[in-house]
Amino acid sequence: QVHLVQSAAEVKKPGASVTVSCKTSGYTFTSHGITWVRQAPGQGLEYMGWINPYNSNPKYAQKFQARVIMTTDTSTSTAHLELRSLRSDDTAVYFCARFLTLAAADYWGQGTLVTVSS
Amino acid sequence: QSALTQPPSASGSPGQSVTISCTGTSSDVGGYNYVSWYQQHPGKAPKLIIHEVNVRPSGVPDRFSGSKSGNTASLTVSGLQAEDEADYYCCSYAGSNNFVVFGGGTKVTVL
Secondary structure, eight states, rough: OOOOOOOOEEEEEETOOEEEEEEEESSSSGOEEEEEEEOTTTOOOEEEEETTTTEEEEEOGGGGTEEEEEEEETTTTTTEEEEOOGGGGGGGEEEEEEEEEEEEEEEEEEOOEEEEEE | OOOOOOEEEEEETTTEEEEEEEEEETTTTTSOOOEEEEOOOOTOOEEEEEEEBOOOTTTTOOOOOEEEEEEEHHHEESSOOOGGEEEEEEEEEHHHOOOOBBOOEEEEEEO
């Protein structure tokens, strides 16, 4: 079975950076893109970008272009999301998901709550 | 402000049908047949229920159906059941620059 397991919740101070990990299993890691989506408390889904594990090529949403880095480690089938210069409005649950086709993610991680607070 | 426009809420009685609209532009919904729909229950990860406008993944009941006309996509839930009460999000491919855009979500209530 396909599984995406994310790292534990984080609490960070404004201005800091956070890295969220997404360990995959049950499929060929390089055959599907990984996307990152976040959800602020009580709000909707927000697309952050995606990365192709085959060539490690990321594509970031414009809003996050300056602050986000997405990477993959094919040796462990794990994707990572780093978000820098954190602000209070970055407080959200961050999800990783596997792309089935364009704009369709068929398997999701359980979500990682990142809280930004002084 | 979300790129795709959905009504904030919709409701129906058990057994009835409810249809949710998702309006975009010719640069996203109208330009590609890559519209997907997600169901999300409170505290859970989203679940893919429709992709490529009207394709149901394995295991998704055929009570869920999708369609598209011009710049507007729609999700219909027929024969509403209590477990269909959830938030629903549309999503569209938006080209190589923007790539993916979401709707703001629609809360479906089963009366």
